[in-house]
């Protein structure tokens with residue numbers, strides 16, 4: 001075989017970064033910008049894949065979950081949002097207790113998580129959200145409630161004049177298991193002012209996550225990319241998250257979300273992200289966020305095809321079965337509403353990896369009927385991954401169910 005056929009670094013400027021990755025050294029913000037601008041995407045992907053393999057071996061995680069949006073009525077008015085409606089507007093909803101209990105009661109016994117985020121409703125007090133969690137738990141006590149973004153938690157705090165730690169403590173007592181990672185979009189004040197001035201900014205969002213982590217409530221983090229943010233601002237976002245994880249660990253995964261402009265203020269002037277941009281964002285996140293256990297290829301926003309390829313660009317999780325989704329689909333996502341568990345497993349296996357069903361906090365789920373499946377037990381996972389997973393439940397493991 002000639003050496004021309006072997007993988008090589010086409011952009012020589014990436015060589016110092018490759019050496020840092022080899023040595024396991026932290027990358028700088030300048031490195032991040034270079035990774036976002038180099039035309040040598042395959043080297044960026046290969047480096048990210050090296051880091052992923054170091055953390056997770058061949059394992060790719062997924063879960064059996066259900067999304068639930070109890071209300072899309074919202075006062076925040078974010079410019080990129082196609083999901084929200086103001087009170088009284090056509091297309092707005094607030095589900096009744098009967099509807100919510102019916103949805104939860106109808107879930108398969110295999111479902112391990114409900115993932116719920118909502119609009120900033122003008123009238124609902126914190127009591128309503130406590131009742132919401134309690135009712136879901138009373139129908140399915142075994143289920144993990146991944147509920148609310150940090151922006152919602154901040155809004156509940158302002159709305160009811162209750163400090164954030166007390167909001168979190170009350171919601172946890174009602175059944176909250178972990179926080180969702182949305183609501184920050186891009187952790188840069190310029191973007192906050194222009195795109196979503198009606199909800200909390202970077203410092204408040206980070207403060208809610210740090211508080212949750214110190215209380216033993218794990219969370220995830222996202223970026224909404226491909227709108228008005230610059231490449232430098234994307235890197236700034238990643239560096240802020242990395243510093244936050246250093247200070248108060250508890251982020252389990254990072255989820256890059258490409259902006260879908262259809263049905264939004266930007267519909268006529270913005271183009272959806274290309275697969276090239278999406279794969280690069282996944283890979284650069286994996287390289288910059290050296291203290292995050294996972295980067296997720298969220299099939300619902302990337303589409304199943306790009307999500308599958310992203311498993312070779314640094315992603316170690318593909319999210320869950322979802323079942324019903326409004327936020328991305330109202331913004332024009334053409335991904336399906338549901339991928340079955342066998343469909344997720346097939347996507348992972350075709351990519352040459354081993355599917356591992358996880359619960360919300362990344363513990364492998366063991367099912368009797370899967371005893372023959374090639375699911376590696378936690379003890380067999382690479383040491384680095386086990387160490388990384390401990391970040392999420394280090395403080396108070398008994399409270400995370």
Ligand code: SF4
Nearest residue numbers: 074076077078081084
């Ligand atoms: S993104 Fe969230 S907070 Fe902003 S308008 Fe939409 S529902 Fe409201």
